[in-house]
Amino acid sequence: MAAISVALTGNPNTGKSTIFNELTGARQKIGNWPGVTVDKKVGLVEYKGRKISVVDLPGTYSINARSQEEQVVSDYFAENKPDIVVNIIDASNISRNLFLTVQLMENGIPLILNLNMMDEAERRGIRINEQKLEEIFGMPVTNTVGRSNKSVKLLLDVFTNTRMANYQPSEIFQQHLARVNQIKASGQPQEKIDEEIITARYDFIDKVMDAAVTINAADKGLTEKLDSYLANGVSSLIIMLVAFYLLFQIAFEWIGQPLADMLGEFFEETVAPWAAEAMASAGVAEWMQSLVSDGIIVGVGSVLSFVPLIFTLFFFLSFLDGTGYMARVAFVMDPIMRRVGLTGKGIMPLIMGYGCGVPAIMGARALDTHKDRMISILITPFLTCSAKVPIISLFAVMFFPDNAANVIFALYFVGIATAILMAKVLGGTAFKGRQSTFLLELPPYRMPDMKTVLLETWDKGKGYLIKAGTIIFAMSVAIWFLSNFNSDGMTEEMNESYLAGIGSAAATIFAPQGFDTWEAGAAVVTGVLAKEAVVTTIGILYGADEDAVDTDDAEGTANVLMATGMATAFTPLAALAFMVFTQLYSPCVTALGTIKKEAQSWKWMAFAFLYTCAVAWVASMLVYQVGRLLGF
């Protein structure tokens, strides 16, 4: 027998993904729907000898093609005839959830109605007569309580046993259909027709509600009580800031960084010596040994050390998202984001940008409009991602020993100020358009389903791992080659290498910024590979022992470098200009690759590279020239 094809559809926040994850577990594939950045999730289940393929359609409120998600769902039903379509409904929010149901039925799509979160509905005093619903809609009605295994088994039974042909829409639905057809044929302007149909649907839903649902409105629910603190007035803003401070503290300092250090140590003390020994004893050519030890292991190791941080951050964000708090963050931040021309929903990608630009750029896909997504993607590179922190800490400690903390704070500020300014500029030029709106469901607070949180974490983290792994691997080899070779072949002296040549060429454009040395130029070039490389390159080029350059220990590294030529290569003002430039210029290659993927355009990737470099060049020149005028 052929596989049974099942499609899951429903509103956002109905627990649809949780049901999908319970059904398919790890046997799911996540890709993209053609032409859009909407996740396509497909999984295969075997049950009682039947193969069942399940597709999880994106959560939508309707299928009017007003968003990418709605387009995907309406295209899917136009092109596919799955054996079974399950419409997953949040039972505690049944009235609005039924809107999609009615619209799908009007389009002649045979459905199974699955009432999810029945326990929550009961707590809310909502009772649903399933028998009555079956009669009115003429479709099988099932119920689940989110993440219970029993519920899922029950659904699988329904998939394998239901004969959709046995069900016929009722008289009352036929009447609704007749009314819709009448409106369509009324010859009014399309807008008017659409509005009347929406009203007709809710009229029908209100009849269904009267017949099959009783609501004994309980007192304010837990959600409303929590929201009077977590999403109300200025105090909610303070609670949010504290929550995120703690989140970052836990994610980075307590869990991410120790794991990263362990991994880094493992690479340095176990993998590298082992590889060196193995290659030496096998008599591998010297250049090959250098390539593996100095190029690949160092390069790939530096990426891998980010993996624990990224995964921890994704885990916490997925968890918070599952609780429903993220919607409140957007709500609380909207008054501030609106003044920049963005919406509250745009805050999440920006917050992530302080950890790493890659997930931040990926996070922009959750925004409503193309304008919001593009502006968010294009301003993210100005934020102080964790890889830029070593640069500003090192330079601040070295050149401003008395004011290091203030200088570091000032650079964070330069980053966010530039991002805000560019959001305004881009919003008024390249992405001119009407003011964005903010319409957001605030789902009830819930305990997230751990399986869903872990799968989401793995899915997002895996993407980073693969992308970063491939690009960084290639770039590590390239940088190794450039810093160890010149036209005569391999060279011991780095200042005779190709990299030195490129560095001097790059340095010529930094005369107005006061740091036109080839070492600085080379650091800027390697920094495009990964921002951590700026400090590493500077350290190596100024002749510090490689082991003395520790990106986590600015003070120690500064003490070592003070003894080298670096102390005199930069004046404090030139150092400040260098910090401003590296804070603002091009996103790293991994981020550039992500921009290409998310904006689906090489053109915007090139733009992101060029305009950030231009902004950085101008800003750092202003710092240096104005500083000189002021007599520093």
Place this chain on the structure above:
Amino acid sequence: MTLKDTQPGMVVRIDALGESALKQRLMTMGLIPGTRVEILNSAPFGDPIALRLRSYNLAMRRDDAASIQVTQLK
């Protein structure tokens, strides 16, 4: 009175939706004439506002709420 002018704690009934780019999205989310809406809480500086209607909670900006005519019930 419009939904824009309401304060947390009020309960209103929607009378009509004026023309706006958002009109059909608002209607799709269940803001139909006759619907009962409770104003729950508001973000810092009083905008956006959180509403409860049809057993769920929805946030919107006051500017977007200006096109919605309402009558106060409580």
